[in-house]
Amino acid sequence: MKLSEIRDVLEGSVLVGEDKLDVEVTGGAASDLMSDLLRNPKEGALLLTGLTSIQVIRTSVIAGIGAVVFVRGKHPDPDMVAQARGHGLPLLSTPLNMYSSCGRLYNKGLKSIR
Amino acid sequence: MPNLKKKYEIKAKDFIRAGEGAIQTQSTLKSIGFEPDIVRRASICAYESEMNVVMHGGDGTLSLTVDGTWIIIEVRDNGPGIEDIDLALKEGYSTASTEYREMGFGAGMGLPNIKKNADSFEIHSGEGKGTYLKMAFRVSENGE
Numbered sequence: 001m002k003l004s005e006i007r008d009v010l011e012g013s014v015l016v017g018e019d020k021l022d023v024e025v026t027g028g029a030a031s032d033l034m035s036d037l038l039r040n041p042k043e044g045a046l047l048l049t050g051l052t053s054i055q056v057i058r059t060s061v062i063a064g065i066g067a068v069v070f071v072r073g074k075h076p077d078p079d080m081v082a083q084a085r086g087h088g089l090p091l092l093s094t095p096l097n098m099y100s101s102c103g104r105l106y107n108k109g110l111k112s113i114r
Numbered sequence: 115m116p117n118l119k120k121k122y123e124i125k126a127k128d129f130i131r132a133g134e135g136a137i138q139t140q141s142t143l144k145s146i147g148f149e150p151d152i153v154r155r156a157s158i159c160a161y162e163s164e165m166n167v168v169m170h171g172g173d174g175t176l177s178l179t180v181d182g183t184w185i186i187i188e189v190r191d192n193g194p195g196i197e198d199i200d201l202a203l204k205e206g207y208s209t210a211s212t213e214y215r216e217m218g219f220g221a222g223m224g225l226p227n228i229k230k231n232a233d234s235f236e237i238h239s240g241e242g243k244g245t246y247l248k249m250a251f252r253v254s255e256n257g258e
Contacts, residue, residue: 034218038158039227043150053217055165058133062140062161064154 001025001110003067003090006046009104010069010094016081017067017090025066027113030102034059041065042113048101052076057083065089071098116146117181124167124174126193129217132168135176136161142178143185152251155231156185159249162224163189169214170194171245185251196239203229203237 004021007014014021026044031037032051037059044066049056052074060068067090070076075093076084084091094101106112120142122135140157160176167174167189174191196202203225210220229235232249239245 032218033221035221035223035227038162039223041154041158043154051218054130055133055217055219058137058161059218061137062133062157064150 001046001105001108003092005108006067006069006105006110007092009108010092010096010101012069012092012094012096015076015091015093016084017088017092020067020088020090023066023090025110028102028105028110029065029113030098037063037065040114045113046105046110048098048105050074050098052080054080054083056080057087057089060089061087067092069094069101071096071101118142118146119177119179121175121177124164124171124176124189124191126168126172126174126191128168133161133164136164139176139178139187143180146180148185148253152185152253156187156249156251159228159231159251160187160189162228163187163247163249165219166224167191167193167245169210169220174244183253185253187247187249187251189247189249190244192244195241195243195245196237197241199237199239 025046028046030048041063043064046067047065048069050071057080069092073095139160143153171191171193177188179186205226206222208220208222214220233252234250236248
């Protein structure tokens with residue numbers, strides 16, 4: 001699924017990566033536990049999270065995450081945005097909660113990474 | 115493959131910078147041209163062990179050595195050490211504070227995950243002695 005479609009399905013906005021809207025993600029993962037992502041990394045996957053710490057960016061870079069969606073209208077701070085930009089990691093934000101976000105994406109065909 | 119050695123400082127409790135050494139390690143390994151799988155495994159081990167030092171250890175260092183057919187990552191700290199290593203290697207066992215759990219870590223998955231991803235893994239620790247971790251990754255002849 002392309003980032004542009006994810007943005008539309010989640011009624012969200014793109015915070016970093018306006019130039020990467022045609023990039024396809026390879027599957028979806030939802031977690032506030034960064035350890036989970038390090039345990040089962042999948043190159044190019046979409047991460048949905050409610051966590052907004054700088055470790056979300058670093059964990060995503062290490063685990064090869066393709067793009068991050070912050071749920072419940074959460075916004076990363078400017079330092080996180082700058083680091084994501086530096087690593088070419090797209091960031092999106094959606095007003096929807098975690099459950100609805102996952103449900104909508106799953107319905108549209110974005111499967112779990114496992 | 116070129117031989118090289120790099121070293122990064124790790125500061126205890128510095129969550130803002132935690133993981134920068136691992137990120138640098140990842141970008142060094144990528145730029146040398148290693149295959150994605152070995153880069154991912156080595157980076158995950160570097161990151162997990164760096165986070166462990168920040169959360170549990172004292173100050174420490176992360177060093178990367180590329181030596182012929184091996185990528186070697188060594189992490190040492192002068193923290194309190196691990197009392198029971200077998201227990202620490204058990205999935206789900208953790209002594210992390212609520213603060214770190216809220217940041218998405220401390221689920222007791224770090225050391226088991228390091229063991230899983232490294233081709234060779236050594237740990238030396240004891241109460242009051244700090245902790246030393248050596249993780250090695252074998253580079254196959256075609257760079258994988």
